[in-house]
Amino acid sequence: MYTLEVLNPVALNEGDTKITNAAPRPRSLDGLTLGLLWNSKRGGEVALNKAGELVSGRFKNVKVIRYDGSMPCDPEIMDRAKQECDVFIGSSAD
Amino acid sequence: MEKAGKPAVGLVAGGFERNAMATARSFGLPEFRFALVPEVMTGLAPQQIEQQVTDALDRIVEVLTTHPQPAASQETTSTERINIESTDSYAAVEKMNQQFLDLEWGDGFPLIPPTPEKVARMLTGTTRKPDDLITVLAPGSGLATVEKIAVNAVMAGCEPVHLPILIAACEAYMGLGERVRALSMSTSPMAPLMVINGPITKEIGINAKGCAMGPGLQSRHNIVLGRAFRLIMINIGNCRPGRMDLDTIGSARKFGMCVAENEEQSPWDPYPIEKGYAKDANTVTIFATRDEIDVNDLNNWTPEGVLNSFSFYGAIPGGDYLEKIHAGDDPDFVLLLMFSPEHANICGSAGWSKKAVREYVFQECRASARRLLNKCRNAPDKIRLHWRWLLKLPDWELEKIMLPVMENAHDIEMVVVGGPAGKDLIYRSICRPATALIKDRGTI
Numbered sequence: 001m002y003t004l005e006v007l008n009p010v011a012l013n014e015g016d017t018k019i020t021n022a023a024p025r026p027r028s029l030d031g032l033t034l035g036l037l038w039n040s041k042r043g044g045e046v047a048l049n050k051a052g053e054l055v056s057g058r059f060k061n062v063k064v065i066r067y068d069g070s071m072p073c074d075p076e077i078m079d080r081a082k083q084e085c086d087v088f089i090g091s092s093a094d
Numbered sequence: 095m096e097k098a099g100k101p102a103v104g105l106v107a108g109g110f111e112r113n114a115m116a117t118a119r120s121f122g123l124p125e126f127r128f129a130l131v132p133e134v135m136t137g138l139a140p141q142q143i144e145q146q147v148t149d150a151l152d153r154i155v156e157v158l159t160t161h162p163q164p165a166a167s168q169e170t171t172s173t174e175r176i177n178i179e180s181t182d183s184y185a186a187v188e189k190m191n192q193q194f195l196d197l198e199w200g201d202g203f204p205l206i207p208p209t210p211e212k213v214a215r216m217l218t219g220t221t222r223k224p225d226d227l228i229t230v231l232a233p234g235s236g237l238a239t240v241e242k243i244a245v246n247a248v249m250a251g252c253e254p255v256h257l258p259i260l261i262a263a264c265e266a267y268m269g270l271g272e273r274v275r276a277l278s279m280s281t282s283p284m285a286p287l288m289v290i291n292g293p294i295t296k297e298i299g300i301n302a303k304g305c306a307m308g309p310g311l312q313s314r315h316n317i318v319l320g321r322a323f324r325l326i327m328i329n330i331g332n333c334r335p336g337r338m339d340l341d342t343i344g345s346a347r348k349f350g351m352c353v354a355e356n357e358e359q360s361p362w363d364p365y366p367i368e369k370g371y372a373k374d375a376n377t378v379t380i381f382a383t384r385d386e387i388d389v390n391d392l393n394n395w396t397p398e399g400v401l402n403s404f405s406f407y408g409a410i411p412g413g414d415y416l417e418k419i420h421a422g423d424d425p426d427f428v429l430l431l432m433f434s435p436e437h438a439n440i441c442g443s444a445g446w447s448k449k450a451v452r453e454y455v456f457q458e459c460r461a462s463a464r465r466l467l468n469k470c471r472n473a474p475d476k477i478r479l480h481w482r483w484l485l486k487l488p489d490w491e492l493e494k495i496m497l498p499v500m501e502n503a504h505d506i507e508m509v510v511v512g513g514p515a516g517k518d519l520i521y522r523s524i525c526r527p528a529t530a531l532i533k534d535r536g537t538i
Contacts (some may be wrong), residue, residue: 004178004186007208009199009245011236011330015122022125022162023099029158037095040417042473043135043143047105050144054151068475081095087158088095088102094110094134094281094340 026086029059035085036066039073044091051089096123103157104128105150107135109336113279116337120235125162129153175210198334200249201324201349208248216244219254220261221534228261229268233278234332238264242330250322254536255298256315259378262530263288263323264330266380269528276524277382278333283345284524287383287430288323288352289509291366292376294532295354302354304513320350347386353511359435360510361442368448369529376532381430381507382524389518397441400516401451404431405458408499408520415501416481417470428505430521431455434512448508456503464492466499 026032034055036048045066052064067081081088095102106114106128118126130153131146138146147154178193180186190207194200206212217224217240224241231238243260252260267274267286277284290300301313309317327333335341341348357364366377387410391403414426431451433441441451463484470477474485484492500506507527512518 009329014235018122046143050147091105
């Protein structure tokens with residue numbers, strides 16, 4: 001029997017060392033502000049507009065705000081979205 | 095948004111599920127959840143997109159209103175040392191290769207076993223310590239320590255003299271800024287091109303001349319350096335097909351591209367001098383290439399004739415500057431002109447500086463507004479305000495308006511590479527290149 005010892009080429013990733021758990025969830029979306037985050041890829045805006053319309057139809061008094069970002073997104077837009085919204089839907093179109 | 099305490103759900107297209115989770119993990123969000131839609135939306139009609147979202151509504155609501163189950167245990171990278179047992183050494187090497195390939199740790203070609211002895215020898219190529227962190231490598235936020243770079247260098251067939259070049263390449267790669275994510279993750283066949291400058295190229299024998307980008311003995315250093323960098327992208331950057339490399343078709347360029355600049359036959363200063371580096375500096379520059387175009391012109395002997403050919407071959411409409419897709423000032427379209435020495439000297443000996451060449455090609459490298467608009471006219475909101483007047487014109491009129499294919503002449507880059515024939519290459523690139531010094535070389 002021959003044993004070949006080798007070193008692992010795979011690195012740890014930084015995310016593994018700085019884990020954030022999911023945010024607390026509301027029971028309902030009634031009365032909340034929904035942010036729609038678009039990265040400017042074609043089709044994503046169509047999906048988000050529809051999602052906003054459907055969520056507004058299912059829940060009461062939902063306010064919808066769309067944010068048109070880019071790749072990467074301007075931090076100012078992200079900061080404003082965090083201030084203005086309670087929950088988010090994002091789309092990159094793929 | 096989850097990090098800011100706000101519930102979020104992503105709409106993720108079929109085939110991109112692994113990418114969504116790998117990306118979330120790289121940002122430290124293993125509990126990320128998404129709503130799956132069957133097809134990528136960029137090519138769908140609006141009503142098809144809306145139907146997909148309608149079908150996904152229950153899942154969207156579920157993700158936003160229910161807390162996730164505890165995250166599944168993370169993918170393990172196993173132990174740092176791995177024992178492969180087999181009947182003899184050859185069989186063990188074969189078994190290791192199969193195992194590494196199954197784990198997506200390879201590029202598909204046979205790998206050199208990274209034994210502790212081989213890695214220790216590789217580490218003599220630098221004065222840096224094995225656990226020194228060089229950078230956090232995109233897209234997977236991998237911790238690129240000197241040792242991990244060395245392990246991948248061994249697997250690619252590198253020698254210790256190559257290690258400082260690869261360390262610098264990691265630094266240059268991250269010097270590309272946010273567009274490094276597009277370079278590594280795009281659905282287009284983006285690939286890094288390493289260009290090496292300085293005395294190190296001759297000391298080692300990195301090929302700057304005939305078939306420098308091709309296979310064979312003359313390019314043996316170029317080949318293993320390019321390959322090692324791809325393995326580093328895979329194993330440190332987690333840039334694996336289907337996971338974080340989302341390429342639609344792919345390209346042979348992704349196996350590795352590395353050349354030295356042919357400084358001795360260039361009429362111009364070496365590339366890094368333009369960027370402010372000292373004359374004898376050893377550097378690596380990473381170009382974020384999109385594709386490769388052969389400039390096939392053996393029938394011109396004047397600067398204008400040669401540069402017209404560059405311009406015509408390079409005038410493939412990008413048009414990205416008409417839109418506002420990417421944040422910041424970094425252009426989306428950079429042309430790298432890889433001059434053969436013959437054509438470079440036709441220009442240089444006639445007194446043409448690099449700046450003059452850039453200005454000429456910028457003016458000549460044009461396409462019709464109709465062509466430039468083609469890929470962005472379906473998203474008129476994203477066209478920059480000062481270009482929207484184009485949308486009011488009929489196609490026949492747009493066809494007559496010839497616009498530059500890029501926004502600025504200084505986004506034309508130039509290096510000289512190759513043997514004795516007037517054949518050049520153009521690399522369309524997705525952002526400005528980045529250069530890093532090769533330093534901390536060991537006394538091998």
